[in-house]
Amino acid sequence: MADRLLFGRAHLAENILHFVRVLRKAGLPVGPAKVIAAMEAVEAVGVDNREDFRAALESVLIERHEQQVLFDQAFELFWRNPQLLERMLQMLLPKVYGRVPPADAEAPLPSRLAEAMAAMPRKPSIEAQEQEIDLDAALSFSSREVLQSKDFETMTVAELAQVRLMIARLRLPLPELPTRRTRPAAKGTEVDLRATLRAMASARGAVLPLAWRRRRTRRPPLVVLCDISGSMDRYARMLLFFLHAITNDRDRVHTLLFGTRLTNITRHLRQRDVDVAIARVSAAVTDWAGGTRIGACLAEFNRRWSRRLLGQGAIVLLITDGLDSDVGDGLAQEMDRLGKSCRRLIWLNPLLRYEHFEARPAGIRAMLPFVDEFLPVHNLESLTQLTAAFSRHARRGGVNAERFAA
Amino acid sequence: MPSTLLPESVDAVIALLERHDYFADRRLATSVFLALKMRRPLFLEGEAGVGKTELAKVLATALSRSMVRLQCYEGLDTASAVYEWNYPRQMIEIRLTEAEGKVDRETLATNIFSERFLIRRPILQALQPDDGIPPVLLIDELDRTDEPFEAYLLEVLAEYQVTIPELGPIKAASPPIVVITSNRTREIHDAIKRRCLYHWVDFPSAERELAIVRRKVPGADARLSREVVAFTQRLRAMDLFKSPGIAETLDWAEALVALDRMSLDPETVADTLGALLKYQDDVGAITPQVAAQLVAEVRIEAGKAVEARV
Numbered sequence: 089m090a091d092r093l094l095f096g097r098a099h100l101a102e103n104i105l106h107f108v109r110v111l112r113k114a115g116l117p118v119g120p121a122k123v124i125a126a127m128e129a130v131e132a133v134g135v136d137n138r139e140d141f142r143a144a145l146e147s148v149l150i151e152r153h154e155q156q157v158l159f160d161q162a163f164e165l166f167w168r169n170p171q172l173l174e175r176m177l178q179m180l181l182p183k184v185y186g187r188v189p190p191a192d193a194e195a196p197l198p199s200r201l202a203e204a205m206a207a208m209p210r211k212p213s214i215e216a217q218e219q220e221i222d223l224d225a226a227l228s229f230s231s232r233e234v235l236q237s238k239d240f241e242t243m244t245v246a247e248l249a250q251v252r253l254m255i256a257r258l259r260l261p262l263p264e265l266p267t268r269r270t271r272p273a274a275k276g277t278e279v280d281l282r283a284t285l286r287a288m289a290s291a292r293g294a295v296l297p298l299a300w301r302r303r304r305t306r307r308p309p310l311v312v313l314c315d316i317s318g319s320m321d322r323y324a325r326m327l328l329f330f331l332h333a334i335t336n337d338r339d340r341v342h343t344l345l346f347g348t349r350l351t352n353i354t355r356h357l358r359q360r361d362v363d364v365a366i367a368r369v370s371a372a373v374t375d376w377a378g379g380t381r382i383g384a385c386l387a388e389f390n391r392r393w394s395r396r397l398l399g400q401g402a403i404v405l406l407i408t409d410g411l412d413s414d415v416g417d418g419l420a421q422e423m424d425r426l427g428k429s430c431r432r433l434i435w436l437n438p439l440l441r442y443e444h445f446e447a448r449p450a451g452i453r454a455m456l457p458f459v460d461e462f463l464p465v466h467n468l469e470s471l472t473q474l475t476a477a478f479s480r481h482a483r484r485g486g487v488n489a490e491r492f493a494a
Numbered sequence: 495m496p497s498t499l500l501p502e503s504v505d506a507v508i509a510l511l512e513r514h515d516y517f518a519d520r521r522l523a524t525s526v527f528l529a530l531k532m533r534r535p536l537f538l539e540g541e542a543g544v545g546k547t548e549l550a551k552v553l554a555t556a557l558s559r560s561m562v563r564l565q566c567y568e569g570l571d572t573a574s575a576v577y578e579w580n581y582p583r584q585m586i587e588i589r590l591t592e593a594e595g596k597v598d599r600e601t602l603a604t605n606i607f608s609e610r611f612l613i614r615r616p617i618l619q620a621l622q623p624d625d626g627i628p629p630v631l632l633i634d635e636l637d638r639t640d641e642p643f644e645a646y647l648l649e650v651l652a653e654y655q656v657t658i659p660e661l662g663p664i665k666a667a668s669p670p671i672v673v674i675t676s677n678r679t680r681e682i683h684d685a686i687k688r689r690c691l692y693h694w695v696d697f698p699s700a701e702r703e704l705a706i707v708r709r710k711v712p713g714a715d716a717r718l719s720r721e722v723v724a725f726t727q728r729l730r731a732m733d734l735f736k737s738p739g740i741a742e743t744l745d746w747a748e749a750l751v752a753l754d755r756m757s758l759d760p761e762t763v764a765d766t767l768g769a770l771l772k773y774q775d776d777v778g779a780i781t782p783q784v785a786a787q788l789v790a791e792v793r794i795e796a797g798k799a800v801e802a803r804v
Contacts, residue, residue, distance in 0.1 A: 268569020269642065281581040288588055289603040391735065399637065399679035400568065425735075425775070 100135065101127055104145075107166050111149060114158055115362070118149055142167075152360060262339075262403065262478050264305035276300030308401050308431060309340035313389065315408035316373065317347040317380035323438045323465060327407060332357050332365050342397050346385035347375035352393070382412040382451060383419035390422055394429045403478060404430040407465060409439050412451035420454040427458040434477055440464035500530045500557070516545070516552040517698070517705050525693040526553070535651050535672035537687055540695030542677050543739020547634055549695075550673040554630040559671065560623065563632045564616040566639040572646065576617045576656055584611050607660035617650055621666040628670040636686075637676040644683055651689045698740060700727050706740060711747040720796035721758045721789075722747045728788055729770065734779065738770040745769045758793065760786040 108123050129144040142163055150159050270278055283299035312331055316324040324345075335341045335357040342354045351373050359365035370376070398404070404426065412419065427433045435455065439445055441464045447453055456462065461477050464470045501507045507523040507530075518526065526549070529536035538546040554561035564575055572578075584606040591597045597605070614622065620631035636644070650656055651672065655665035674690060676682055698706065704723045707714065714722070722743060730737040738746075746769040755762055763785045771777045780788075 267640070269571060269640075282579055285579070285581060285584050285588070285606065286603070288585075289606050290599050396678055396680060400640070421775075 100130070104130065107145070107162070108149065110162055110166060111159065114162060116149065116155055116158060117151065122149055138167075155361065157364065158361065262307040262310060265308055265401070266303040267306045269304040270301035271304050273300055273302040276302035278302065307339055308403055309342070309397070309399075310334075310405060311397050311402050311430070312341070312343045312405045312407065313386075314343065314345050315347070315380060315382070316345045316376055317411075318377045319380070319409050319411050320407075320438070321377045323407070327465070328366060328369065329362065332362050340400075340402075344389065344393065345369075345373055346380075346382070346389075347373075347378045348381050348385075349375055350385045350388045350392075351375075380408070380412055382408060382410070382455075383422055386422035386426055387418060390425050390429070394426070398429045401431045403432045403434065405434050405436060406459070407436045409437055410435075410452035410455055411449055419451060420458070423455045423458040427460075432460045432478070433458065434461040434463065434474075435459040436463050436465035436470075436474075438465050441470075501527065503527070510556050511549075511552055514552045514556045515709050516549060517702050517709075518549070519698070519702060522549075522693055522695065525691050529673075529691050530671065532691070533669050535674055535690040537674045537676070537682075537690035537692045538695050539676045539678055539682075539692070541697070541737065541739055543741035544695045544697060545740055546673075546675040546695050547632065550630055550632040550634075550675070553671060553673065557630070557671070559627060560625070560629040561632060562616045562620040562629050562670070563634060565634050566636050566643070568638060568640055570639045570643050572615075574615055575643070576615050576646075577658060578613045578615065579607065580611045580613050587611070609661065612658075612661075618656060618664065620670040620672075621650075621654060621656065621664060623670075626667075628666065628668045631670040631672045633672065633674045635677060636674050636682060637679045641683065644686055648685055648689065651686065697730055697737065700724065703727070703740060703743060707743060707747050710744050711751060713751045714747045715756045717796055718750060718756055718758070719747065720799055721792045722750065724792035724795050725758060725763070725788060726770065728792065729780075732779070734771070734776045735773045736771070736776060742770050742772075758789050760789050763789060 104126050105123055108118050108126060112118050125148045126145055129148045130141060133140045133144040135141055145163070146159060150156060270276070270280075272280055272283065278301045280299040280301045284296070287296050287299065314320075314324060314327055314331070331341075331343050335343065335354065342352070343357055344350055344352050344354075353369045353372055356368040356372055357365050359368060406426075437452075440462070447456055463474070463477055501510050504520065504524050504527045507527045508518060508520070511518050511523065511526075525536060528534070538549065540546055550563075551561060553559075587606050588602065591602055591605070612618075617631070620629055623629050633647070636647075653665065654669040655663050657663045672690075674686075697703075700723055703726070704719060707719045707723055708716075711719070726738050726743045726746070746766060749766050749769045750758075750762065753762065753766070760782060763780075764782060767777055767780060767785075771780070
């Protein structure tokens with residue numbers, strides 16, 4: 089087996105290096121130090137037993153449980169079949185799907201792994217390059233996107249890398265607010281009696297400077313309501329990556345998607361691996377790229393979720409173009425209630441990027457009076473500008489909203 | 495005061511609670527029974543006003559235990575929930591020692607951070623009761639506090655102990671009966687729920703609610719009680735933002751008794767609706783027509799029930 093796997097000692101090092109690069113391209117945080125560690129580990133276990141070999145690499149290269157899936161798939165593909173690119177092609181082209189064993193429904197083969205491997209300059213032959221071009225063509229084929237169950241796997245590496253590069257720089261764009269808790273601080277506002285007395289006791293009552301504490305600060309909870317109807321399709325896809333990037337256990341970020349019905353996807357987004365997270369989201373959401381019923385969905389949010397999510401001074405981010413397919417009388421009332429239940433209500437509307445945007449559609453007119461802020465969201469640039477919006481203190485009918493409501 | 499023995503069965507729990515004016519359904523009684531038997535905290539979640547806090551109070555009375563209540567709020571910290579050092583006394587102690595001038599530093603530090611200078615807050619009181627009888631510890635509205643405090647509670651709930659850095663762990667000789675309530679204004683972390691027995695307290699059935707009204711508002715006429723309960727039950731079936739809880743039903747019944755009403759009529763309903771519904775949208779939804787319709791329905795229903803009994 090060692091023969092098939094490796095082509096001698098020099099090749100082993102080279103192959104490990106390649107393998108680590110594949111993992112890195114696929115998004116695993118493996119630095120150059122890991123390559124050396126991996127080689128040492130493989131030296132120690134030897135290459136006679138495939139399972140030992142795998143375990144050795146795994147123990148060095150994986151840091152979190154979430155990375156296991158990606159590692160397993162990468163390992164299988166990389167170390168089993170030397171004709172890597174051909175294999176990858178078979179996996180990717182829909183017409184030959186029948187020949188490969190179907191991927192686990194829970195964790196479909198992440199496209200970024202596939203493309204990370206395909207893009208490797210491992211065998212830079214002309215043949216391979218041609219195949220890569222084919223590969224891209226296959227991946228940008230997107231007729232399945234309009235299907236009810238959205239297949240995110242068709243995102244190309246170029247698209248993904250671009251979006252993710254920018255997203256990686258984004259943090260939860262919320263200003264910190266003072267809480268009622270305190271922490272020790274050199275220049276604090278409250279006396280830390282406990283620390284002061286401890287110091288006094290050990291100094292036998294000598295007069296000592298006081299120890300101080302100051303208020304801890306924390307980000308307020310953020311609730312995101314994102315429209316995934318047909319007209320919002322292009323943006324929703326991009327925004328999901330943003331939402332995944334800002335969702336973690338520590339910050340209180342809740343995300344709900346709505347089209348014709350409301351789906352809470354917070355738990356799915358907590359999944360660290362972005363591929364798995366988005367696969368789960370697309371499995372959970374049934375109304376992708378369909379119609380919109382903003383009023384009904386907001387009503388459901390107000391009834392079922394607002395008291396559970398908006399409790400501690402939350403900021404609400406409403407992402408929709410406001411083009412409601414059934415503008416009911418209820419929309420304005422629901423917006424009013426939503427606005428009253430949260431600290432700030434910020435509406436992000438991709439239509440705002442058009443210079444001559446006018447708030448004509450009935451849905452938009454109904455919603456505008458109740459938002460604190462009305463901002464564009466057509467590119468990631470506009471997402472980075474959110475921080476400023478969150479820090480402003482304008483109230484109802486604030487920045488931009490007035491201009492369009494007139 | 496000797497503590498009453500713990501009930502031996504679910505039926506015994508129902509009977510015990512009922513003797514103290516609390517009508518629990520069988521599912522709730524089972525949770526209570528298990529919590530007592532397995533010595534696990536009981537986690538009660540549900541709409542406001544369905545009797546979560548009341549259950550803890552009744553348990554304390556019924557089992558002859560004292561009740562220690564910890565009302566949660568945002569920013570609740572160990573100093574107000576668990577313990578605090580008595581700083582003024584510590585300062586005096588340091589001054590006195592200094593005046594005597596013979597105690598060394600180490601001893602002084604140990605001295606002033608000893609149990610003598612500890613102020614016990616609710617959780618520590620519950621773990622170390624003065625009378626030695628484990629009390630009922632009510633941690634009320636846990637959803638109002640923040641995650642750091644929840645995390646702190648994990649040790650308390652799993653081990654019935656708290657750790658004070660200067661003193662080490664303090665463990666309860668016998669664990670208190672812990673009842674945690676939440677109105678679900680946010681989700682409590684799974685780690686807390688895992689350590690507890692969870693029960694969702696629902697609105698009561700008409701029958702049970704009537705029993706509660708009869709017991710708690712004895713001044714209300716039998717017919718009026720029926721009408722009140724039937725009316726509230728109908729409101730709960732409507733699409734309201736906040737359905738009235740049992741607490742609201744009782745308030746309303748008392749309000750009607752105070753107004754000397756023997757039976758419901760649309761005008762009285764309109765005047766007293768504020769006792770039942772606390773959101774303007776909900777009050778607005780009960781227009782005079784709706785109120786008249788509802789009153790007509792409940793009158794017929796209550797009339798039938800009274801006839802059937804006669």
